[in-house]
Amino acid sequence: MRVFVTGASGWIGSATVPHLLAAGHEVVGLARSDASADRLAVLGAAAHRGSLDDLESLRAGARQADAVIHLAFKHDFSDYAGAGRTERAVVQAFVDELAGTGRSLLLASGLAGAPGRVLTERDASAFSGPDAPRGGSEGLALDAAARGVAPVALRFAATVHGVGDHGFVAQLVRIARERGVSGYVGDGTSRWPAVHVGDAGRVVALALDKAPGGTVVHAVGEEGVRHREMAEAIGRVVGVPVASVDPADAAEHFGWLGGFWGMDAVASSELTRELLGWEPAGPTLLEDLAAGAYDHVARG
Template identity: 75%
Template sequence: MRVFVTGASGWIGSHTVPHLLAAGHDVVGLARSDASTRRIEELGATAVRGGLDDPSVLRAAARDADAVVHLAFKHDFTDYEGAGRTERAVVQGFLDELADSGRALLLASGLAGKPGQVITEDDPTAFTGPEAPRGGSDGLVLAAGERGVAGVALRFAASVHGAGDHGFVDILARTARERGVSGYVGDGTHRWPAVHVSDAGRAVALAVDKATTGGTAAHVVAEEGIATRDIAAAIGDALGLPVASVDPADAMDHFGWLGGFWSTDIVASSERTRERLGWVPTGPTLLEDLAAGAYDHVARG
């Protein structure tokens, strides 16, 4: 198949493209810069220049593809609503192009909506409507079957970790270095799910091959939930910093925009995803990654 991937040079995308190529697919990746172009070509894929604000480029690439894997997102938390509007427009454009074709649209999403309860693939999305996070694009993809598209919401764990990560765990580690203490909120018993980036990339590639017309959710989760105080302790050990509780009332001040998310109890099962895709995570756990030095770059500055 010909697979068009947005975010192909990014954290998850660069670990997905090799698995797609190994499966025999022809991969085209969206590149918004010369550096992105080089990275995509180094991976062995073909680059097409453009960005999320180039609807004609996106739709043309989708038109020529058998499947679209949309991993890119504007991570601009100073204008998160604007990023959501862009996301919704991009996904609607892809759905318009793929309508009534039975082709697949896979979308990067997250896990939310049931604090303290185990989230399963059968749970409805919390992201619906244009004002929802990511413009409610998760809901659009889960309803893709109504338009004759094989929609898959890729619900990634809160931590997609590994050497080179610049996501949430990297931010927590940098916050710890700046504050001089690795913090968790309250008693730290609330949990975060995790998956190693190598396993995440393999799961996405498997989901491309197994997508069927309709709307399904795939939970890209290796560890259902790790206590945040244990994550904070591992960060503290890795950076040689003390570990301390942060009062919930001070979480936003201490951790910035990530404070609310870091305070939330998120537990997710991937049992159905593993069965459906034949996916068996084999990468290191988050705590193993931290102990092995995957985030030592933070200590080095």
Template identity: 50%
Template structure:
């Protein structure tokens, strides 16, 4: 297939592009800067210059391909989530309209943190609560199945890890380094799912190739790593003490990560594995931290 990929030069996208090319697909990748364009061409992809702010342009690019993987999200608007979500919804709607009635695949991206309010272990059958967050994008993408698009959504674990990670884990390490202590909230039994970026890339390819229309998929190789264990691995890596802090001090200690550090987000990917034959092969989160490259 000739596949249009947004976010192809990002941390996960830069693994998805070679995964697709290695499987014999051709890639047309969105680039919003000269640097991204150069990186994508070096990886073997064709380049489409543009941005998420022009959804009609992205729709035209998608219309000329056999399928779409949509990874890009405007993280520049992280503190203005309403605007970022509205932009993403516009992109999903425009690309969905371009693919309507074609049964071509459209793989969108969401997150398992949206399921954190669920008691116990979240499954692919669970849905995010209504609200102005990426759960709206999740629902919009899955709804395209009714319009003749083979749409699916990969709900990524909050921690997609590996070399080059710039997400939650390196930020938590930075906080531990700055404060001289690796902290966890309460008893630290709240759980974070995780997946290695190379395993996530393989999941996106399998979704593109064979996910049924209207399917939610979970990118969680580790179902739920206790946050206390994550803090302990960071403490070993930094050679700093590990300690518990009260819940009412989480925001003061972790800043905007305070809520995420307190969340219990155990997530099953059993259905995803059975449906697509997805078998994570890379190191789990704790093993990856123990390799030392994060420090």
């Protein structure tokens, strides 16, 4: 198949493209710059110039493809509501373009669980409507099954870790270095699910080939890693003490990350493993930290 991939040169996308190519697909990645196009060429993918703000370029990419994998997102936490509006507009453009074709639309989504409960693939997204986080795009896509689209929601663990990561864990390492202490919120018993980036890329490629329309896929290698254990591992990497941060001070201590760090979210991938025949093979989050995957951030 000819597959149009947004975010193909990004963190998860660059781990996904090799698996798509190995499965025999032709990959065309969205590229907003020459640097992105060059990265795609190195990966073995073609470039389609455009951006998330250029909806016509996205529609054109989808029109010329047999399937769309939407992995890009504006990670601007200073205007998270604006990022959500952009996300909804992008998904709506894809839905409108693919309507009536029966083609697949796979899109990245997030995991938000309830404390003390394990989120499964059968649970509906907690984010619904245009004003919800990520613009409620998962529900928008899944509802498109009624319009002749084959949607698949790719819910990624909060921590997609590995060498080169600049996401949440990297930010926690940076904050620990700058603050001189590796902090966790409250008693540190909150948990985040995690998955190695290589495993995440593999599950996306498997979902394209095996997941029927309307499926929810959980890219989760570990159901929940306790925040105190993460903070302790980060403390060892950075060489700083570990301490609890009062929930009332989380926003001041962790900045924009304070709104997420401390939230409890546990998720299972049992149904995904059964459906796709997928088993995580990469290192765990704590193993990655111990092996030096985040040393580049620890050193500044």
